[in-house]
Amino acid sequence: MRVAVVGIGGAGSAALRFLAQAGHETVGFEQFTVGHDRGSSHGDSRIIRYTYPDPLYTRLMADAYPLWDALEREAGEELFVRCGGLFIGPPDHPDMAETARSLTENGLPYEMLSPDEVRERYPAFRLQPYERGLFQQSSGFLRAGRCVLANVRIARERGAILCENAPVREIRRQRDRVIVTTETGIKEAFDRVIVTAGAWIGDLFQPLRLPLTVTRQQVVYLAVEEPTSVFEPTQFPVWVDVDTWWYGFPLEGRYPGVKLACHQLGEAVHPDRVHREADRSYAEEAARYAHTRFRGVTDRLLHSLICLYTNTPDEDFIVDRAPGMEGVWLVSGCSGHGFKFTVLLGKIAADLATREDCSYDLQRFSIARFHV
Ligand SMILES: Cc1cc2nc3c(=O)[nH]c(=O)nc-3n(C[C@H](O)[C@H](O)[C@H](O)COP(=O)(O)OP(=O)(O)OC[C@H]3O[C@@H](n4cnc5c(N)ncnc54)[C@H](O)[C@@H]3O)c2cc1C
Known part of the structure; x- marks a missing residue:
């Protein structure tokens, strides 16, 4: 499958790696250079913890921890203190x-x-x-910036293509493909698109009126x-x-x-x-x-x-299909506590996009919850 990931920060870099490791033809678009400091995933540390008052997040962390361990092993460097x-x-x-x-x-x-x-x-x-x-x-804490770079490095070793300084301006369905258009007018067709654009996702999907x-x-x-x-x-x-x-x-x-x-x-x-x-x-x-x-x-x-x-208004994430746009999946709304989950969110997005398969009940992370 040919899959694009738009936005290569915490969640996007993880999605890119999982897709490339699963053998998909994977292309990442990042509006700045990978590792920049204008989004949410830069710097030396983010807390990782099971300790949440909400048991949903404690349960999700049980799946995120082994994925961080695996990233650290594959990267061959200390990413988790x-x-x-x-x-x-x-x-x-x-x-x-x-x-x-x-x-x-x-x-x-x-x-x-x-x-x-x-x-x-x-x-x-x-x-x-x-x-x-x-x-x-x-x-403990994750060395956040290095986690992003490690994901990208491994993804590239597995054949992922990375387009940096490539802001995506439009994502549109055309017949059975999804067309991604960058600011410079480059258009590419994909089977699936995962959008992990963090703080910019509202700009890319204005008609959805996401309450971010x-x-x-x-x-x-x-x-x-x-x-x-x-x-x-x-x-x-x-x-x-x-x-x-x-x-x-x-x-x-x-x-x-x-x-x-x-x-x-x-x-x-x-x-x-x-x-x-x-x-x-x-x-x-x-x-x-x-x-x-x-x-x-x-x-x-x-x-x-x-x-x-x-x-988001309820501090729960967004992980959902883009309404009315088949083949496009959105991940954002990490509400200040998402880095520890980005590896899991990247995996879930990659599985959903390529296999329509996910063992999680994503109701709490749906876009529909904002419009009821
Ligand atoms: C001060 C601070 C402290 C935090 N502490 C913690 C903590 O201790 N523990 C924790 O778990 N979480 C913490 N978080 C939250 C966590 O860092 C974020 O939830 C997480 O990094 C979000 O990742 P993301 O992938 O959604 O966004 P990002 O990492 O910002 O990635 C989005 C990427 O998309 C790119 N992009 C956007 N639009 C486009 C476009 N049109 N075309 C191409 N590229 C585009 C952006 O440039 C960016 O690189 C903290 C956040 C902050 C700000």
Whole structure:
């Protein structure tokens, strides 16, 4: 089968790899160069975790984990840092309680740690007496940018063709083929097309009126004091504060500091018009938070970056056939928590497009849910 993938970020790069590995004639179109920093999948880290208050996502992660392991093996490089993860909050907070229930339901181990136990194991952390740390050992972080590059490299080794700096402007059904037209007027015909255009998918499919809100999200790296060993992945898991939704990472290797961000919706933007400098006020807020949560994190901003969320109203993804356009499949709406699923979303999209086969109930991810 001849299959196009439009948008080679997190989900698209995975789809490209699965299609090429299955022996399909695969062509990827990316509007920028692969690995660019204007979408949602750039940078050094994204949290991977089973810990979700919603058991659907915990279950999906059971299928995503082995796919990440396989990517790492095939790529022959470290893409997944297995440092464990802490959900922090009052034990009766709905997100703590639901997450514990979801883990139990799925037979996954976890520990509920007191503030003293957390300090003993992870000396940089400071919990309030009323808080607990829900520790889950399978959490960690994915080296996001490198995962995208690894998928693409393997796909190309298996014969995939990649067209970079090739914005797709139109996708249209013509008789039994789907025609993809780029900005420069190149037209190519395919049996199937998978569109993984992230924050730009609404522009490509305007008649569908997808209720997506793209937001500008900020991330900062703050310098840490000696001894920096307490911020290494062996002593500093990834963490999420369920009360405030600040979250963060251990030292990742590139900067001598820790990354943190807040999972709250930033300013709504168009993806082509985004102010790419982080706000000073955001860095100050991050430092204020870090002082309450950690010993040894300073105010000194080492680095910042801007990234985009593509939000659906219910924060569930979109994985569906494009209505009225046979042979075209859409994946987007990852709503700020999708990177850990991109490998699975790429696999599902590749299977749906080429085999019309999928063992998942995709009702929650349908486009129809927006229009009922
Ligand atoms: C600050 C921040 C922190 C996050 N933290 C986490 C986390 O800890 N854990 C987690 O699981 N998730 C996290 N996420 C969410 C996750 O990163 C995203 O959900 C995921 O990367 C989305 O991948 P995608 O493939 O949908 O989009 P992208 O990776 O952005 O890919 C879309 C691609 O399509 C291309 N494209 C668009 N239109 C066209 C066109 N017309 N023609 C050709 N190419 C086109 C774009 O250039 C882009 O490369 C975070 C996101 C942000 C912003």
